[in-house]
Each structure stands twice: as structure tokens, then as C-alpha cells.
Amino acid sequence: MIRVALLPGDGIGAEVMRGPAELLEATKSQVPIEVTGTWPVGSTGYVECGDLLPRRTLAACEDADAVLLGAVGDHPGVDLGGQRSEAALLDLRAHFDLRISIRHVWRGEGQPLTFVRNLLGGAYGPRDTHIESDGISPASDLIVLEPRRIEEVANIACDFAARHPGTVIISADKANLWATGRLWRSIASDVATRRGVTILHRLIDRCAFELAQRDLPNAVIMTEGIFGDILSDLAAGRSGSIALCSSASVHPGAPACGRCVGIFEPVHGTAPHLVGTHRANPVGAYLALAALAEWFQETAVFGRAVKLAVDGAMHEGPWTGDFAAVPAEEATTEAVAARINRRCLEILETGVVA
Numbered sequence: 001m002i003r004v005a006l007l008p009g010d011g012i013g014a015e016v017m018r019g020p021a022e023l024l025e026a027t028k029s030q031v032p033i034e035v036t037g038t039w040p041v042g043s044t045g046y047v048e049c050g051d052l053l054p055r056r057t058l059a060a061c062e063d064a065d066a067v068l069l070g071a072v073g074d075h076p077g078v079d080l081g082g083q084r085s086e087a088a089l090l091d092l093r094a095h096f097d098l099r100i101s102i103r104h105v106w107r108g109e110g111q112p113l114t115f116v117r118n119l120l121g122g123a124y125g126p127r128d129t130h131i132e133s134d135g136i137s138p139a140s141d142l143i144v145l146e147p148r149r150i151e152e153v154a155n156i157a158c159d160f161a162a163r164h165p166g167t168v169i170i171s172a173d174k175a176n177l178w179a180t181g182r183l184w185r186s187i188a189s190d191v192a193t194r195r196g197v198t199i200l201h202r203l204i205d206r207c208a209f210e211l212a213q214r215d216l217p218n219a220v221i222m223t224e225g226i227f228g229d230i231l232s233d234l235a236a237g238r239s240g241s242i243a244l245c246s247s248a249s250v251h252p253g254a255p256a257c258g259r260c261v262g263i264f265e266p267v268h269g270t271a272p273h274l275v276g277t278h279r280a281n282p283v284g285a286y287l288a289l290a291a292l293a294e295w296f297q298e299t300a301v302f303g304r305a306v307k308l309a310v311d312g313a314m315h316e317g318p319w320t321g322d323f324a325a326v327p328a329e330e331a332t333t334e335a336v337a338a339r340i341n342r343r344c345l346e347i348l349e350t351g352v353v354a
């Protein structure tokens with residue numbers, strides 16, 4: 001049984017997570033997932049418990065195999081008194097050593113585009129690598145990349161390519177400027193040679209251009225944390241909506257703390273301007289649930305069913321406002337979620353994903 005701690009979080013987080021939570025409830029007799037929560041985090045944690053990452057939420061995460069998160073950040077009407085809301089997310093990543101990020105961008109036909117990157121270290125270094133300015137002194141952010149961490153990212157990209165025949169590995173770096181970029185390129189190259197797989201190298205700016213200009217082939221893009229943060233949003237934009245990207249922050253191997261090995265969330269963030277409008281697109285939350293379920297062998301079939309249900313809903317519509325051609329044809333968050341849930345239950349019933 002896989003235990004999932006549900007943290008809807010802030011902004012539209014609770015709205016987009018309602019559908020997936022209902023789906024988990026409706027499938028609990030056939031899918032080995034048990035849900036705990038909901039647990040408060042971020043601005044919502046601050047309001048309920050005076051803490052961005054309340055102790056009981058952290059304990060619930062430690063006691064779960066994975067966390068399903070809506071969004072952490074700003075919430076309408078909440079003043080954090082100078083604290084930065086993303087701190088809860090960064091603390092969770094550090095606590096569970098979730099040092100790898102895997103993102104899938106839905107692309108309509110065929111396979112999603114996948115990004116693998118470091119999520120601790122590099123541009124995502126510990127607090128003391130980010131020096132604030134008082135307005136007069138300079139600010140600085142130090143990028144330190146350990147060879148073994150680059151190697152780990154490269155191996156995960158190779159594993160992914162091996163599981164998805166026909167997938168090219170693209171390594172994107174800034175080797176023409178940064179020492180870390182040159183190290184990245186040389187290690188990526190060595191690992192690919194050792195594993196006997198083809199790798200294409202791109203400078204990060206060229207890679208961004210190619211992503212924006214045309215659809216890349218079936219690819220897994222391995223790149224430094226901050227580059228992947230930016231490129232994955234770009235790829236989602238190219239696909240038509242920021243809601244088309246799932247984000248997994250994972251710890252490779254046995255859990256570092258408690259039993260938690262990953263946080264799975266949509267990439268879109270809190271979108272405070274959409275709160276209460278029923279216009280938020282829930283697809284990212286479903287893609288996050290699918291990524292979570294596919295991470296564990298026991299629930300992989302369910303993950304594929306969720307993905308198929310999303311495919312169906314995306315191909316047919318009606319869609320939320322980010323996709324609908326004219327406002328009159330917009331569907332609400334709840335209507336899209338209900339349709340995905342119905343499809344998923346049908347898919348599970350007919351057993352087409354076994």
C-alpha cells in the first residue's frame with residue numbers, strides 16, 4: 001500500500017487537487033493508495049498554525065511514501081509578515097533530500113517531453129550560497145556542482161531513455177561561459193559513452209530557441225537545476241498551458257528521512273488571480289497524480305490510466321479558459337475534473353491499461 005500525504009497548499013492548489021482527491025476516494029477499493037490529510041502548508045500553514053511548514057504536516061510527510069502537493073506560495077489576503085512563502089517548499093526538499101527533479105510536459109501526440117535536473121546543489125545551493133544585498137553591497141548566488149551529482153542526473157536520464165526506446169538524450173549547458181557548464185558536458189558525455197547511448201549537446205540558449213521554435217523529438221533533456229526550471233515552463237508554454245507540466249522532486253534510492261521519497265505537484269504555482277473563479281485548469285494536478293502513481297510499481301497501472309484519461313479529456317474538450325477557443329465554450333475546473341474522473345473509472349473498468 002502506498003501512503004500519500006495530501007497537501008493542497010495555497011492559491012488554486014486546493015481547487016485543482018479536489019478532483020484528483022475525489023478520484024483517489026472513488027478508486028480506493030481497487031488502487032493500493034491510502035491518502036492522509038489534508039495537511040496545511042505554505043501561506044495556508046501560516047494561517048492555520050502560524051508556521052509555513054507546520055510540525056504535524058512535516059510528520060505526516062515523513063510518515064507517507066510520497067506527497068501530493070497543490071501549490072505553495074501566495075494566497076489572497078494572507079500577509080506572511082516578510083517571510084517568503086516558497087521557504088516551505090525549499091525546506092521540504094532539503095529535509096527529504098529530494099535532489100532530483102523530473103518534469104513531464106504533455107504534448108498531445110506521442111510522448112511527453114521530459115526534463116531531469118539537479119534540485120539541490122548547483123543554482124539551488126544551500127542558504128549560505130545566496131548572499132543578500134543591503135542595497136549597497138552586492139548580492140551573489142554561488143553555483144557549485146559536484147561531479148557525482150551531475151553523474152547521477154546523467155544516469156537517471158539514461159535510465160529513462162532505456163525505458164522509452166526512441167528517446168534521445170539532450171544535455172543542455174552553458175559550456176561556452178561557465179566552468180560548471182564544461183564539467184556538465186564532459187560528465188554527461190562520459191556517462192552516455194559508458195552506457196552506450198547517444199547524447200546530443202546543446203548550449204542552453206540554443207536549446208531554448210529550438211524548444212520555442214518547433215517540437216523536439218521524443219527527448220529527455222538533462223540540464224542544471226535553474227535551466228530546467230526555466231525550460232520546463234517554456235516547454236509548457238509551447239504546449240499551450242502552464243497546466244500541462246507535472247513536477248516530481250525525488251530522492252533516488254531508499255528514503256533519506258522517514259519513508260518519503262518524493263513530492264509530486266503541478267508546476268503552475270498558486271495563480272492567486274484565479275482563486276475562486278472556477279477557471280483553474282486541473283490537468284496539472286492529474287499529471288502530478290499520474291507521475292506519483294507511476295513512480296511506484298504497485299500503482300503504475302493506475303498512473304497510466306490517469307494519463308490516458310487526461311489524454312482523452314485534452315483531445316475532446318471542453319477545456320478551461322487557458323485552452324478554450326472562445327470564452328462561451330469554457331468549462332469550469334470542476335467540470336473538467338469530473339470528466340477526467342469519469343474517463344479514468346471507465347478505463348480502469350475496461351482494463352485497457354493492464
Ligand code: IPM
Binds near residue numbers: 086089229247267
Ligand atoms: C518551481 C518553482 C520553485 C523553483 C521556486 C518557487 C523556488 O519555480 O518549483 O518550479 O524554482 O524550484
Ligand code: MN
Binds near residue numbers: 230
Ligand atoms: Mn519554476
